Amino acid sequence: MSLPHALLGLLAVQxxxxxELTKVFEQDLGRYAWQAGHTSIYPELNRMAEKxxxxxxxxxxxxxxxxAATDAGRAELRTWLMSPPTQAKxxxxxxxxxxMLSALEPADALVVLQRIAETTDRAAAELRKVxxxxxxxxxxxxxxxQLAAEYGLRQYEAVRDWAGWAIERLEREA
Amino acid sequence: MSLPHALLGLLAVQxxxxxELTKVFEQDLGRYAWQAGHTSIYPELNRMAEKxxxxxxxxxxxxxxxxAATDAGRAELRTWLMSPPTQAKxxxxxxxxxxMLSALEPADALVVLQRIAETTDRAAAELRKVxxxxxxxxxxxxxxxQLAAEYGLRQYEAVRDWAGWAIERLEREA
DNA sequence: GGCCGACGTGTCAAGACTGACATGTCGGTG
DNA sequence: CACCGACATGTCAGTCTTGACACGTCGGCC
Numbered sequence: 001m002s003l004p005h006a007l008l009g010l011l012a013v014q015x016x017x018x019x020e021l022t023k024v025f026e027q028d029l030g031r032y033a034w035q036a037g038h039t040s041i042y043p044e045l046n047r048m049a050e051k052x053x054x055x056x057x058x059x060x061x062x063x064x065x066x067x068a069a070t071d072a073g074r075a076e077l078r079t080w081l082m083s084p085p086t087q088a089k090x091x092x093x094x095x096x097x098x099x100m101l102s103a104l105e106p107a108d109a110l111v112v113l114q115r116i117a118e119t120t121d122r123a124a125a126e127l128r129k130v131x132x133x134x135x136x137x138x139x140x141x142x143x144x145x146q147l148a149a150e151y152g153l154r155q156y157e158a159v160r161d162w163a164g165w166a167i168e169r170l171e172r173e174a
Numbered sequence: 175m176s177l178p179h180a181l182l183g184l185l186a187v188q189x190x191x192x193x194e195l196t197k198v199f200e201q202d203l204g205r206y207a208w209q210a211g212h213t214s215i216y217p218e219l220n221r222m223a224e225k226x227x228x229x230x231x232x233x234x235x236x237x238x239x240x241x242a243a244t245d246a247g248r249a250e251l252r253t254w255l256m257s258p259p260t261q262a263k264x265x266x267x268x269x270x271x272x273x274m275l276s277a278l279e280p281a282d283a284l285v286v287l288q289r290i291a292e293t294t295d296r297a298a299a300e301l302r303k304v305x306x307x308x309x310x311x312x313x314x315x316x317x318x319x320q321l322a323a324e325y326g327l328r329q330y331e332a333v334r335d336w337a338g339w340a341i342e343r344l345e346r347e348a
Numbered sequence: 349g350g351c352c353g354a355c356g357t358g359t360c361a362a363g364a365c366t367g368a369c370a371t372g373t374c375g376g377t378g
Numbered sequence: 379c380a381c382c383g384a385c386a387t388g389t390c391a392g393t394c395t396t397g398a399c400a401c402g403t404c405g406g407c408c
Binding site for chain 1: 176179180182183184186187202203204205206207208209248251252254255256259262263264265266267268269270271272273274275276277278282285286289290293319320321322324325328329331332335336339340343
Binding site: 237 | 363
């Protein structure tokens with residue numbers, strides 16, 4: 001169960017409300033690492049507060065509650081992060097599609113690969129532009145930091161290069 | 175719901191039994207793209223057979239049933255693969271850990287990053303060795319093909335490079 | 349002052365997934 | 379020929395996740 005750890009990690013860096021946390025999951029975090037909607041976040045925050053992993057530090061307008069990680073929460077987070085990597089759970093629909101391409105006719109597969117190459121290339125360019133134009137946007141309340149941006153960039157580039165390799169391979173076979 | 179599509183993709187390439195499918199999910203497919211245990215695979219196969227997406231082509235020893243994709247199944251698979259990429263579902267505990275590193279003390283984060291770099295580097299080397307030593311193992315009933323191997327390799331290398339970048343960045347800050 | 353969109357939190361039913369448990373078969377080794 | 383490990387399929391309860399629905403608030407624009 002990774003959601004509590006994800007929330008703990010976010011709240012250890014800076015206090016946020018459930019609503020703000022939801023926004024983060026819609027950005028880089030949800031795109032590369034772990035997705036979650038507000039319908040799982042709010043109940044989870046309540047459960048974690050009961051367990052003493054997080055606490056409400058202030059209440060704002062419109063009934064908003066700002067949470068922060070407690071010492072117990074930080075300890076739990078550290079334990080999780082420092083523990084040896086077990087066989088991780090992976091679920092990535094995009095990658096699944098790529099793996100299934102060999103089930104298509106080569107001509108169809110080529111079309112899809114081409115689209116993948118284009119899409120990821122565009123995404124990488126976009127990310128590079130954002131990072132250079134406004135580096136602060138990445139560290140703001142919704143962005144997730146330089147680490148994530150760099151990871152995403154390298155990820156896109158790797159996929160684009162892989163797609164290019166696959167296209168070349170398919171064309172050589174034809 | 176991606177599991178049926180994953181099964182369809184596998185069965186479109188070659189007929190397999192539920193047991194064999196389970197094995198594939200324990201290999202590359204489950205490691206990079208989508209994991210599933212036999213407890214979800216068997217019921218799903220039955221559902222898909224009812225819908226006419228797959229069919230039992232032969233029954234072997236120990237009650238084993240070999241499934242193959244039907245024409246309807248292939249059509250469904252093609253539709254799915256050719257349709258424009260929607261916002262994909264991503265869930266990767268390993269990546270989540272990486273994203274949460276900024277919540278740790280730099281010294282701790284460094285330790286974890288170093289371990290990530292080592293682990294992925296070893297995994298990449300391993301994969302490279304397997305591919306060169308016995309390229310046929312990749313295309314056998316359990317392997318998932320050159321495409322997957324290449325993807326995994328590039329993936330590992332990207333993560334390793336990213337970790338190296340992050341380590342350098344952390345050390346420069348210190 | 350009314351309206352609307354973003355803010356902000358929540359429930360609930362339906363569906364998906366995991367891990368524990370269950371059951372039986374075939375092939376090879378000692 | 380007894381045993382064991384791999385083969386092979388299955389159920390089920392508990393948990394997690396998703397999507398639909400629900401409700402109220404604040405700020406800004408017309």
